Amino acid sequence: MNIQTNKPEKVCPVEVALNIIDGKWKLRILYFLQDRTLRYNEIQEKIPGITQKVLTSQLRQLEKDGILTRRAYAEIPPRVEYSLTPIGKKLITVYKALNVWALEYLDQELVRN
Amino acid sequence: MNIQTNKPEKVCPVEVALNIIDGKWKLRILYFLQDRTLRYNEIQEKIPGITQKVLTSQLRQLEKDGILTRRAYAEIPPRVEYSLTPIGKKLITVYKALNVWALEYLDQELVRN
DNA sequence: CTGAATCCCATTGGATACTG
DNA sequence: CAGTATCCAATGGGATTCAG
DSSP states (O other): OOTTTOOOOOHHHHHHHHHHSTTTTTTOOOHHHHHOEHHEEEEEEHHHTTHHHHHHHHHHHHHTSSSSSEEEEESSSSSEEEEOHHHHHHHHHHHHHHHHHHHHHHHHHHHHH | TTTTTTTTOOOOHHHHHHHHHHHHTHHHHHHHHHHSSSSSHHHHHHHTTOOOOHHHHHHHHHHHHTTTTEEEEEOOOOOEEEOOOOOHHHHHHHHHHHHHHHHHHHHHHHHHH
16 A cells, blocks of 8 residues: 555544444443443443453453553452543543434434435 | 344444444545545545545445435546535534544553653 | 456454353 | 353455446
């Protein structure tokens, strides 16, 4: 890609954001974490349809990207809590923008059909 | 999914929006179309790295979802123009929200590293 | 010029079973 | 409880070729 061009493939910020958001369930996860810490199981319960493997993987990615924090307690039974980082909380803004737009969109779809 | 539950798999608006936005290049395309109509080739030039198949496919999806309009002129050489629909233009809001967040995010990443 | 048609591969996500 | 470990299917996206 970009073979012999002088455009240095500058990474558009939006793409960075999209890569972070990308993943079927990530925004859903963020949504539920927006105002409180949740345990692994609690998240899973709130998102019916997600499998453990996928949930774990998306949580790991979000953690890697600095969107949320994972705290494991050395207890029996084990306890792991997830919460949003400050920058993660700010992503809710995007969620809301999406939501506002989606409502408008669905509204006009109704009219179209 | 949701076998024998009473939750009727309500489609979260945000998911609708995500499905529409989803696709590596869609927001980029929207971005370039935000204030003017563009021809196929013009879009392709503005987005280095995208292949024709993918560009065509993403344009078709956006058209199907009512985000943009395709106008083909029966001329030689052929001319095809793309422009945003009203609801498509409103998606720019989301783009901007993403962008604002992404800038903040990249900023703090710099601090972290 | 503006695509459509094929072929192909990598990645994502899902089903299921197992574990410290 | 909070994950791993496998295996598998679907999809997205890329390279290339063909066509109106």
